[in-house]
Amino acid sequence: GIDHPGDRHKVVDYVLKAPGKTERLHIERAIDEAARYLPEIISGDWAAAMNHLHAFKA
Secondary structure (H helix, E strand, C coil), X not given: CCCCCCCHHHHHHHHHCCCCHHHHHHHHHHHHHHHHCHHHHHXXXXXXXXXXXXXXXX
16 A cells, blocks of 8 residues: 555655655556566456455555
8 A cells, every 4th residue: 555644735745756775666566566477467357366466565
């Protein structure tokens, strides 16, 4: 999930700002992990793909 800046008036800017280096690395790792399961997704084996992806820790 997305963190919260602590002030409801700052949420939009907080969510839409560019990610920091650490956040960017987590995003890239998550994309790479999702790409590993494209064969399952394409073949329609959503349950297998979701089981793997839900167990992934960035």
